[in-house]
Amino acid sequence: MKTFNIKIGFGEQEVTLTILPTSKEQYLVLYSGGIIGAVRMDSDGELWEQVPDEDIIPGDLPLYQPDLEAERLDIVLCEDTVSQIGEEISAVLRGT
16 A cells, blocks of 8 residues: 555644555554654554554654744644544545
8 A cells, every 4th residue: 555645633733644554554654754653453453553662663764853943733642643543544445
């Protein structure tokens, strides 16, 4: 599967994230050119969960570096954000 973009709500803003599927049924989540984390379905196949940082294989991609002075949002992966990302990935996988 190829890389694709999704949009999620983050606070009062909307954020575009790039999703890079990997061979381990994980999806790398990129923001502003860096990896902010990865998500996957849980073992029951019902909920999306964050992949522990030590299980992420970034390859040649850099990790996201927050910059409080930049004009972009300082996005953080939390349970709600992971759920939103997962819902959007599921929609893309279903073709909707």
